[in-house]
Amino acid sequence: NAGVTQTPKFQVLKTGQSMTLQCAQDMNHEYMSWYRQDPGMGLRLIHYSVGAGITDQGEVPNGYNVSRSTTEDFPLRLLSAAPSQTSVYFCASRGSSGESSYNEQFFGPGTRLTVL
Amino acid sequence: DAKTTQPPSMDCAEGRAANLPCNHSTISGNEYVYWYRQIHSQGPQYIIHGLKNNETNEMASLIITEDRKSSTLILPHATLRDTAVYYCIVRVHGNTPLVFGKGTRLSVIA
Numbered sequence: 001n002a003g004v005t006q007t008p009k010f011q012v013l014k015t016g017q018s019m020t021l022q023c024a025q026d027m028n029h030e031y032m033s034w035y036r037q038d039p040g041m042g043l044r045l046i047h048y049s050v051g052a053g054i055t056d057q058g059e060v061p062n063g064y065n066v067s068r069s070t071t072e073d074f075p076l077r078l079l080s081a082a083p084s085q086t087s088v089y090f091c092a093s094r095g096s097s098g099e100s101s102y103n104e105q106f107f108g109p110g111t112r113l114t115v116l
Numbered sequence: 117d118a119k120t121t122q123p124p125s126m127d128c129a130e131g132r133a134a135n136l137p138c139n140h141s142t143i144s145g146n147e148y149v150y151w152y153r154q155i156h157s158q159g160p161q162y163i164i165h166g167l168k169n170n171e172t173n174e175m176a177s178l179i180i181t182e183d184r185k186s187s188t189l190i191l192p193h194a195t196l197r198d199t200a201v202y203y204c205i206v207r208v209h210g211n212t213p214l215v216f217g218k219g220t221r222l223s224v225i226a
Binding site: 004035048 | 148150152157158159160161162165201203209210211213214215216217218219
């Protein structure tokens with residue numbers, strides 16, 4: 001299994017540009033989520049999804065959109081990038097209740113985004 | 117608001133046990149205690165979790181007080197590779213998200 005994969009690894013945007021951060025998992029996990037981590041800070045939850053077609057907001061959802069059309073993919077969209085969105089973005093997934101992966105959340109390697 | 121309180125930083129000598137405390141005085145009866153760590157700038161890694169009994173796995177031990185208001189993560193023989201930020205999280209089982217606090221930065225010193 002590749003686990004949780006994220007693309008791109010690095011990205012530089014100009015203010016006002018839009019882009020999509022990709023996240024995919026091959027573990028058939030129902031639950032997926034997006035976090036951002038600013039320098040020297042802990043992770044903050046942006047959006048999460050408990051299954052295909054279902055998404056919900058986390059702690060810091062403003063400026064970000066998500067959709068979940070398949071179990072495998074959970075893209076994060078920045079509609080109009082701002083310097084305040086400069087951060088490292090982590091995607092994560094875990095299994096459903098009753099599965100062995102339920103208690104362990106797997107994280108991707110992160111996408112480092114800079115907005116100028 | 118954070119549900120857990122952890123010291124911002126700790127040091128530990130290589131080869132000694134690292135004991136990382138966590139206060140969760142407002143924990144509910146159906147909330148579990150989870151520990152994750154983040155090495156350098158990698159994605160966080162699951163370590164262990166428990167409800168009220170002490171737990172042990174190949175990475176660490178988790179000691180939860182009888183009143184469940186605090187817990188301690190124990191790395192029995194810390195190595196330099198255990199240098200990381202350790203996060204203590206309380207969470208209800210179900211489709212609830214994992215919410216991170218600021219964690220404890222553990223430095224293992226040779």
